[in-house]
Amino acid sequence: MKVLIVFYSMYGHIYRMAEAVAEGVRSVDGAEAVLRRVPETLSAEILASMGATEAQKQFAHIPVCTVDELGAADAVIFGTPTRFGNMAGQMRQFLDATGRLWVSGALVGKAGSVFTSSNTQHGGQESTILSFHINLLHQGMVIVGLPYSFQGQSTMDEITGGSPYGASTIAGPTGARTPSDNELAGARYQGRHVAEIARKLTRN
Numbered sequence: 001m002k003v004l005i006v007f008y009s010m011y012g013h014i015y016r017m018a019e020a021v022a023e024g025v026r027s028v029d030g031a032e033a034v035l036r037r038v039p040e041t042l043s044a045e046i047l048a049s050m051g052a053t054e055a056q057k058q059f060a061h062i063p064v065c066t067v068d069e070l071g072a073a074d075a076v077i078f079g080t081p082t083r084f085g086n087m088a089g090q091m092r093q094f095l096d097a098t099g100r101l102w103v104s105g106a107l108v109g110k111a112g113s114v115f116t117s118s119n120t121q122h123g124g125q126e127s128t129i130l131s132f133h134i135n136l137l138h139q140g141m142v143i144v145g146l147p148y149s150f151q152g153q154s155t156m157d158e159i160t161g162g163s164p165y166g167a168s169t170i171a172g173p174t175g176a177r178t179p180s181d182n183e184l185a186g187a188r189y190q191g192r193h194v195a196e197i198a199r200k201l202t203r204n
């Protein structure tokens, strides 16, 4: 059973979370985690002006996802930073290339799940995940979130990402904060949870 983790990251937070999601997937017997990134759509000049050039080198070795790989996966977990409370345009562009999967119903009945990051605590993590879910529903996917059985999302001991909609991390106003242990635990939990549900959905 193949669980595809397809992400966009500009500064590395979503990449780090994607690695943790993959760990969670791999903790399920028979589940293979495949990490892919979506194509970059901004020019090198714009990326340099945004201070992304060095950061993106950390995950340049991850292969770029193809639409066929998306269609062939047993479950898909999407990771995107928030952009004004929505998914990043790079992810949007990738989704807009999947029309033929919609036509053929390739994703119907497969588990789909979303995780995110933002600079500020209330900067749109929930709206990013929930508006992403609309796309999954149009593709006929079965939406999987991050249940409250992941107790780390209820903690009052620290400022943390994570909601019933999906794992998340807060990068901080300058983007210098890295995903906390609790946020990474949420990402691992989500990966494991999706893989467990996908295993049930794919059982004959």
Ligand SMILES: Cc1cc2nc3c(=O)[nH]c(=O)nc-3n(C[C@H](O)[C@H](O)[C@H](O)COP(=O)(O)O)c2cc1C
Pocket (backbone or CB within 6 Å): 008, 009, 010, 011, 012, 013, 014, 015, 081, 082, 083, 084, 085, 086, 116, 117, 118, 119, 120, 121, 122, 123, 124, 171, 175
């Ligand atoms: C154009 C743009 C819009 C953004 N919009 C938001 C926003 O609405 N709320 C917020 O908290 N952070 C916002 N951010 C910050 C990003 O979400 C943050 O850089 C990202 O989550 C870090 O993830 P990454 O390291 O994987 O790129 C924005 C960043 C950019 C470049």
